[in-house]
Amino acid sequence: MGRITLEKVTKSFGEVEVIPPLDLTIEDGEFAVFVGPSGCGKSTLLRLIAGLEDTTSGHIRIDGEDATDLPPAKRGLAMVFQSYALYPHMSVRKNIAFPMKMAKVPEDEQNRRIEQAAKALNLTDYLDRRPGQLSGGQRQRVAIGRAIVREPAAFLFDEPLSNLDAALRVGMRLEISELHKRLATTMIYVTHDQVEAMTMADKIVVLRAGNIEQVGSPLELYKTPRNTFVAGFIGSPKMNLFEGAEADKLGAHTAGVRPEHIEVGDPASAYWSGTVGVAEHLGSDTFFHIHETGLADTITVRAPGDVDYKHGDRIGLNPRMDMIHKFDQQGLRIQ
Amino acid sequence: MSTKASRSAARLMISPAVVLLLMWMIVPLVMTVYFSFLRYNLLSPGATPWAGWENYYWFITDPSFNDAIWNTLALVGGILVITVVGGIGFALLLDRPMFGTGVIRIMVIAPFFVMPTVSALVWKNMFFNPVNGIFGNIATSLGLQPIDFFAEIPLLSIIFIVSWMWLPFATLILLTALQSLDQEQLEAAEMDGASWSSRFWYIMLPHLARAITVVILIQTIFLLSVFAEILVTTNGGPGTATTNLTYLIYVSSLLQFDVGMGSAGGVFAIILANIVAIFLMRMIGKNLDA
Amino acid sequence: MARAVSTKQKSINTAIAGTLGFLMFFPILWILILSFKTEEDAIRAPLEVLFSSGWTLDSFGAVQARSDYFKHFSNSVIISVGSTVLGLLIAIPAAWSMAFVPSRHTKNILMWMLSTKMLPPVGVLVPIYLIFRDTGLLDSRTGLTIVLTLMNLPIIVWMLYTYFKEIPGEILEAARMDGASLREEVLYVLTPMAIPGMASTMLLNIILAWNEAFWTLNLTAAKAAPLTAFIASYSSPEGLFYAKLSAASIMAIAPILIMGWFSQKQLVRGLTFGAVK
Structure with a gap:
């Protein structure tokens, strides 16, 4: 079981309030991702849940019980740190055994769980090595192994993939997702990378300056961002947002359209037109960065890979009108 | 990373060190200041009446006080010049590529690990002794009159001994600092057409400035307290030729048993050291990102 | 390059x-x-x-016969090792607090500790001498150990602090998440990781205590005299017996010379309080 509830939780460092009153529920078995730009308070929020920081006010409940004043060890949570935080002087086996040793789990039970975790994480051959002798991906797996064996109520991940190179990151992302499917344990995952959030989460919590901007499933956030911040943050490449006359014409203060919802065409007959700046060819797709559209400095368009325009070419743009997002003066979605 | 629990644990864990050091600093300090205003001699037991500034007056007007101040300054200044200049030279030399760097380095820094009483006695007997010492031997074999070091140039002899012990310290610190100099800076300067001497003057020396200051300040703190080397070689003599402030206070308090006078001297020594300490603390503080 | x-x-x-x-x-x-x-x-x-x-x-035999060299040697060992171990016991918790739970006072405390090191020993010679006389600590190994502990405590705290600072805080938090109590955290995680740093701190402090020649000369006589004071007794006229003086000196400096060679790098760190790296 691992249902985590935050009630009116706040956190201040001295005079500075980093988390204004915040309510949030994470259901048992859910994969929740806290995402937001750096300094948005997502890591602080995770550390409050872990018990590594005191809440200034409010309550944190784990499975209904008030855990606000419990020390980290008593909360039944496991955490995977950004730096992995492996104990460099212990072998992999001892690293994984450490939480069980602290909990005084019987030795044979310890060994059983270590073997099981090692097998699941492909670490069997490395159990007697020191962390210093492992690659980044392997260290990451040891950190996860150390979390698994505790059989925690919930796993907490603090930007676990940010120290890995791009290729490994995709692989580990899948592994963590599969782990979640297999264990069906609550996981809370902090990242600044919206791709990780979209691909892994059941529930995404978008944070800015300690405030929750929106909570929802990846597709909800993609389809109906509640405000311009979420609209700009979720999705890659970013949504094109623009103000002024063209937005007014659509009946909005700010309007937005995603690069994948614009088709390119003949500039003479198209809805908008502009000049191609840079064309990025990915093979499957081509991203055009287009200037002089009268909308914003640059409009990004995602076109099929075989569409070919060159720097300086005139290009026509046809947005899918049903996919245009409209926001009011305060940046809130108009529905 | 801090919770209420860890913060209170932290306060608890730091307190023994703080309390002990506080006592170590405050208790003797207050006593020294207090004694310095008493007429208090261990040889004349009984009352210890209030003396006002009397001790200070007698301590300062004592002719040996004047000598002690000059000797202290000459000692500190002389050793600083020798060790800093020599240290820069050694550091530049040891920074160059050579064979057996490790062995040569060890030979250079070894004197720092020799206890003061040993180095003083070894130099005094094996080198400075006019009859059997090595220097005397060399002079005699060249047909010269050997120098009686501690009779003719006592202060210089002590400066020499103490410099031998502290030159390794300066070398080691300056070498460490020199090795932290980005080689690309030097190569850039070379590309810009700077000769070795201008590279030394405009790049290496400014880079070393900080380390040199640290060496000067730390050594000054220690050199103000040179004691053992004087005790085992000259006992402050001949006359007061090698009596520094530290030795003078030792003489008043533990040889003449004049607690009041010794304490007044102690207050002087503390003030003198604090003037240096303020500068040193500033330098270290700047470097501390706590 | x-x-x-x-x-x-x-x-x-x-x-x-x-x-x-x-x-x-x-x-x-x-x-x-x-x-x-x-x-x-x-x-x-x-x-x-x-x-x-x-x-x-x-x-070498003559030195031992003349004045019981090994008594002084063991005095030196007891005083230097004793004061270092005692200092470490007091300094480890203090350095732990400052490195891992810094507060806005941390910097001031560190600087203040350092300032006690700047106090010239001769400034407090008289009171310490009198306190020792009145409490029977004169010429005792206990008394000397206490003085040297206090004298070197700031250096020990400082060195440990700089070493502890290099240990990432996340590892200690991981231990806390893993259910370790404060005691277990220090015992199983921090201490093993800090052992190299503690070892070099220990080494440097043994060297400093071994060679200390102000308090050892002023607070001891025959009984508790360590090697510094023992060698001073060769001042005259035995100083003219070169072979014996040499043998005594070699025996007094050899252990420290060897330790010193091992601690070259830490020396800079310990003696400049991190001001030169």
Whole structure:
């Protein structure tokens, strides 16, 4: 079981309030991702849940019980740190055994769980090595192994993939997702990378300056961002947002359209037109960065890979009108 | 990373060190200041009446006080010049590529690990002794009159001994600092057409400035307290030729048993050291990102 | 990038540095030679000493016989190791707090601790002497151990602090998440990781305490005198017995010389309080 509830939780460092009153529920078995730009308070929020920081006010409940004043060890949570935080002087086996040793789990039970975790994480051959002798991906797996064996109520991940190179990151992302499917344990995952959030989460919590901007499933956030911040943050490449006359014409203060919802065409007959700046060819797709559209400095368009325009070419743009997002003066979605 | 629990644990864990050091600093300090205003001699037991500034007056007007101040300054200044200049030279030399760097380095820094009483006695007997010492031997074999070091140039002899012990310290610190100099800076300067001497003057020396200051300040703190080397070689003599402030206070308090006078001297020594300490603390503080 | 340097240039550097290094080291080398000579040989002219045939261990025996060398040696060991261990026990918790739970006072506390080190010993000689006289601590190993502990405590705290600072806080948090109590965290995680740093702190402090020659000379007589004071007793007239003086000196400095060579790097760190890296 691992249902985590935050009630009116706040956190201040001295005079500075980093988390204004915040309510949030994470259901048992859910994969929740806290995402937001750096300094948005997502890591602080995770550390409050872990018990590594005191809440200034409010309550944190784990499975209904008030855990606000419990020390980290008593909360039944496991955490995977950004730096992995492996104990460099212990072998992999001892690293994984450490939480069980602290909990005084019987030795044979310890060994059983270590073997099981090692097998699941492909670490069997490395159990007697020191962390210093492992690659980044392997260290990451040891950190996860150390979390698994505790059989925690919930796993907490603090930007676990940010120290890995791009290729490994995709692989580990899948592994963590599969782990979640297999264990069906609550996981809370902090990242600044919206791709990780979209691909892994059941529930995404978008944070800015300690405030929750929106909570929802990846597709909800993609389809109906509640405000311009979420609209700009979720999705890659970013949504094109623009103000002024063209937005007014659509009946909005700010309007937005995603690069994948614009088709390119003949500039003479198209809805908008502009000049191609840079064309990025990915093979499957081509991203055009287009200037002089009268909308914003640059409009990004995602076109099929075989569409070919060159720097300086005139290009026509046809947005899918049903996919245009409209926001009011305060940046809130108009529905 | 801090919770209420860890913060209170932290306060608890730091307190023994703080309390002990506080006592170590405050208790003797207050006593020294207090004694310095008493007429208090261990040889004349009984009352210890209030003396006002009397001790200070007698301590300062004592002719040996004047000598002690000059000797202290000459000692500190002389050793600083020798060790800093020599240290820069050694550091530049040891920074160059050579064979057996490790062995040569060890030979250079070894004197720092020799206890003061040993180095003083070894130099005094094996080198400075006019009859059997090595220097005397060399002079005699060249047909010269050997120098009686501690009779003719006592202060210089002590400066020499103490410099031998502290030159390794300066070398080691300056070498460490020199090795932290980005080689690309030097190569850039070379590309810009700077000769070795201008590279030394405009790049290496400014880079070393900080380390040199640290060496000067730390050594000054220690050199103000040179004691053992004087005790085992000259006992402050001949006359007061090698009596520094530290030795003078030792003489008043533990040889003449004049607690009041010794304490007044102690207050002087503390003030003198604090003037240096303020500068040193500033330098270290700047470097501390706590 | 280090540039290739011609062998000739390297040889020239080696010759110059080697000569100067040899001159610095010569006094130590010289007493090492004299300590294996007879008294008659030891006072000959330098070249004659070198080529005199007699090599003997007599001087070492004579030093022990004259004034019980091993008593002073064990005094030195007890006082320097004792004060270092005691200092570590007090300093480890303090350095832990400052490194891992810094507060806005941390910097001030560190600087203040350092400032106690700037106090000239002679400034407090009289009160310490009187306190020791009145409490019976004069000429006792306990008393000297206490003084040296307090004297070196700031250095120990500082060195440990700089070492602890290098241990990432996340690892300690991981231990906390893993259910370790504060005691277990320090015992199983922090201490093993900090052992290299603690070892070099220990080494440097033993060296400093071993060579300390103000308090050891002023607060001891026959009973608790460590080697610094023991050697001082050779001041005169025994100083003229070169072989014995050499043997006594070699025995007094050898252990520290060896330790010192191992702690070269830490020396800079410990003695400059991190101001030079």
